[in-house]
Amino acid sequence: MAYNLQDIARVSGVGVPRLQEWIRQGLLQRSPDEEGSTRFEEQDLLRLQLILLNMELHIPASQLKLTLDEQEQDIVAALLAHKQSLMEKVRRLQMMTETIDRTLSDLEKGAGPNPETWLAGLGGQGAPESGYLSNDSLHIEEDPSQEGQEEDSRWSKDDYLSTQKEADEIYLDLCRAMDSGLKPEHPEVQGIIDRHYRWVGHFYTPSKKIYIDLGELYVEQDDFKKLYDVYHPRLAHYLRDAMKVYAEARL
Numbered sequence: 008m009a010y011n012l013q014d015i016a017r018v019s020g021v022g023v024p025r026l027q028e029w030i031r032q033g034l035l036q037r038s039p040d041e042e043g044s045t046r047f048e049e050q051d052l053l054r055l056q057l058i059l060l061n062m063e064l065h066i067p068a069s070q071l072k073l074t075l076d077e078q079e080q081d082i083v084a085a086l087l088a089h090k091q092s093l094m095e096k097v098r099r100l101q102m103m104t105e106t107i108d109r110t111l112s113d114l115e116k117g118a119g120p121n122p123e124t125w126l127a128g129l130g131g132q133g134a135p136e137s138g139y140l141s142n143d144s145l146h147i148e149e150d151p152s153q154e155g156q157e158e159d160s161r162w163s164k165d166d167y168l169s170t171q172k173e174a175d176e177i178y179l180d181l182c183r184a185m186d187s188g189l190k191p192e193h194p195e196v197q198g199i200i201d202r203h204y205r206w207v208g209h210f211y212t213p214s215k216k217i218y219i220d221l222g223e224l225y226v227e228q229d230d231f232k233k234l235y236d237v238y239h240p241r242l243a244h245y246l247r248d249a250m251k252v253y254a255e256a257r258l
Contacts, residue, residue: 010047019055034058034072053082060089088171091234092210099211170209177203181246182239191249200253203246215258222250 016023029035035058036051047055057078058071066074078085109124180199189196207213213221225231225243235243 010052012047015047015052015055019059021055021059029058032072034075054079057082057085057089060086060093064089064092087234087237088174090230091174092171094228094230094234095207095210102211102213102217170206173202173206177206178235178238178242178246181249182242185239185241185245191245192252196249197253197256200246200249201257203250204253213258215254218254218258219251222247222254 012023012026015021016026026035036054054075057075061071061074061078106125113119113121113124177199181196184193184196184199204213204218207218207221225235226247232243235246239245
């Protein structure tokens with residue numbers, strides 16, 4: 008089934024002028040019908056979804072088309088990678104909310120300052136929240152006001168691909184260790200978990216409790232568990248147990 012430009016604008020929340028601009032720039036594909044009108048089919052809709060997901064991660068505009076072309080080579084892998092990044096972001100926001108709640112509670116009780124609870128999870132560096140690819144901008148272009156100012160904090164295409172490749176290698180190595188019969192506390196497994204802890208550090212720096220809770224979330228939250236089931240049906244539990252050992256010994 009094909010959809011016209013107005014249909015896509017209505018359901019996506021992206022205005023028709025902006026969709027037309029993306030088509031002219033070659034970012035968004037479309038399939039013209041016999042009358043030459045724009046229509047969107049399955050592959051076109053997936054391409055638009057990838058555009059919007061990459062915008063959420065603030066992939067630089069200059070690298071967006073190349074990133075899209077690479078992701079289209081394996082749509083399923085790209086969507087799973089985006090899902091994991093967004094879920095890690097949700098977890099970080101949840102942690103920040105909990106920190107605010109604990110601080111408000113202490114202030115209401117008149118308790119003294121507590122750096123361990125008032126600052127927990129607030130210093131991690133995730134994908135920046137600058138608006139240089141924001142939804143209210145008609146054209147996809149670099150924001151000159153940000154040039155040289157946020158270059159170090161923005162995620163490039165290479166940053167994104169490298170981060171996802173790193174996660175994939177960690178999970179595959181854990182699967183091999185698990186299939187070899189290594190226990191979660193085995194030094195080799197703990198070495199892999201150390202890589203995982205540093206990988207999570209791309210999004211935020213978890214404390215001992217938060218890292219243990221994150222492991223529990225991998226098992227209890229269906230979306231996370233489904234993600235790990237792609238690698239191995241026992242990976243979520245194995246990862247959870249190994250993370251707990253790591254946190255108890257090293258955090």
